[in-house]
Amino acid sequence: MQIAPLSPHDPTELGGYELLGRIGHGGMxxxxxxxxxxxxxxxxKVIKPSVVDSETRQRFAQEVEILKTxxxxxxxxxxxxxxxxxxPWLATEYIEGLDLSRHVASHGPLPSLLTASLGATLxxxxxxxxxxxxLHRDLKPANVLLGPNGPKIIDFGLAVFAESSVSLTAPNTVVGTPSCMPPEQANGEKPLTPAVDVYALGAVLLFAASGHLPYQAANIHVLFHQVTDPAKTPxxxxxxxxxxxxxxxxLAHQAQDRPALDDVVKQCRAVIEAQGFKVAQARRRLTSHTAAPTQLLDSLLPPAEAPTVPFSPAGEPEAGATAEPPTTGTGTETTRVLPPTGPDRTPTLVDHPEPQPEAAGAMGPAQKPPSAPTADAGQAPSPLPVSGPPARARGGRPRHSAQARITAQRLREAYAASATF
Structure with missing residues (x-):
């Protein structure tokens, strides 16, 4: 997911959440x-000040109430x-990864196995x-995030209670994404049924497999005509x-001709199994194929200043300070920098574990593993590299939350790989 820096006009905190960067925007x-x-x-998600009025607040409050369910x-x-x-603001789970639209634009369409897995999951x-x-009512490639644990659906801002006149839009108003919208929704028909989401899912899977949507036109009026014309096929x-x-x-024109979602799952499973895979195997392949490299939250933050200990001109630490090897300085006072500590100083040894023999006895008795160079051999041992950028100190206290979790996971994986049991 692309993360842009905050602008000077952006807030830096809302509801206790510290804001680190921009990840998207819309009309509202x-x-x-x-x-x-x-x-x-x-x-x-924050509503723009320019559009905050009583009607917008009501719609936003309705969106929050729906999201709670x-x-x-x-x-x-x-x-x-x-x-x-x-x-007005709301906070939802953050998913690290590209949306389907950006992934296909960057890496091309998915093969049929992975498209079928995506279809079964969604x-x-x-x-x-x-x-x-x-009902979701606005499913589209941009609303499918391909996270490290598989795809997730976002943006239920247009969600509406099924088989009901309840709506977040004014009467006779069509809201949604026309290129993924079924004919009945484009025509403003009510009440809408679950078939609208089946159609939209079909459009999403078509895009995943081919890189294009059912209908394409430069003019939105032409696009609406294509969607609503029963003689025009996707x-x-x-x-x-x-x-x-x-x-x-x-993508059938008539809602009653579309399959139920349970049938969609069954047909996707049939495509997967016909290629010799189980659905869980296909899901793992999908996640492995689409998951983007994790962007550490710490990388968005400026480096923290290391704690320092003041020294007198004579080179002695001031009262209460811990003595450390002095560094050079200017003026009448010299500063010594304490070495950083915490998970950000974890060696990258856990990232790149030493290769292990493929089987016991692979190394013969006359063979010995190469030893690390020593000072006796005329080579100084290299210091261990460190992983990750330094964490930022906010309010006088460093926060290493994202890095700590990732480092702990890497340590667990490294230990599991080398364990004898």
Whole structure:
């Protein structure tokens, strides 16, 4: 996920969340990367001051209330919100990774195995949302984040209660993404049914497999005409043959002709199993293929200043100070820098463990592992490199939350790899 620095006009804190950078924006507001006091990363959505009015606050409050009811392993969870604040905001789970739109633009379409895995995962997630009496209504490639633990759905801002007249939009107003919108939604029909999300999911899977959406036009009016014209069929060019029947059904013009989400899961599983894989294996391949390298939150922050100990002109530490080897300085006082401590000083040995023999006895009795160079051999041992940038001190206390978690995980992996049991 692309993270831009804050602008001079951006807030630096909201509701206890420290804002670290920009991760997205829309017509209604800005989305920031934030961090809770305990170090939990979050996506913090803030309404623009220029559009804050009573109607916007009401819509935002309705969005928060709906998000409180949504749960699921593949749904970005709501963490906190305050629609009554001067600048209304909400915080959701932060997912490190590209959205599907950016991933396909950067790396090309997914193969059929991974597209089918994505389809099974998202269809199951949407089925959970539907069981809660809700529809997403705006599923699109940009609302599917490909995180390190698999894909997740975000942005339920247009979510509406299924089989209900409740809406966050004015009557006769069509809101959503036209290129992924089913005909009935584009025509403003109500009530909407779960079939709208089946169609949108079909558009998302079509994009994942081919790199394009069902309909494309430079003019939005032409695009709406293509979507609503029953004689105009979606463009399935570039789709692998094994996915064409499923996507054709999901993108059917009539809502009643589209499969239920449970059937979508079954057909995706059939595509996966026909290639000799189990669905869990395909999921792991999908995650491995799409997960971006983790960007440490510490890398967004300026380096901390190391604690210092003042010294007198004679080179002696002042009262109460701990003596350390002096450094050079100017003026009447010299400063000695204490070595940094904490998880950011963990050697990268855990990142690159020493190669192990493939099997016991691979090294013969006459062979010995190469020893490290010593001073006796005329070579000074190299200091261990350190991993990660130094953490930033905020309010006089360093916070190493993200780095600490990652370092701990690497240590566990290194230990597990070398353990004899």
């Amino acid at each position: 507001g800005q989305v920031y990367l934030g961090e809770s006091p305990g170090g939990e990363p979050a996506a913090v 949504i749960w699921g392993a593949r749904i970005a969870a709501l963490l906190d919100a305050d629609p009554e604040a001067d600048r 269809a199951e997630a949407l089925a959970t949302v539907h069981k809660q009496g809700l 463009d399935l060019s570039g789709v692998p043959d094994e996915l064409v029947p499923l996507l054709t059904a999901m």
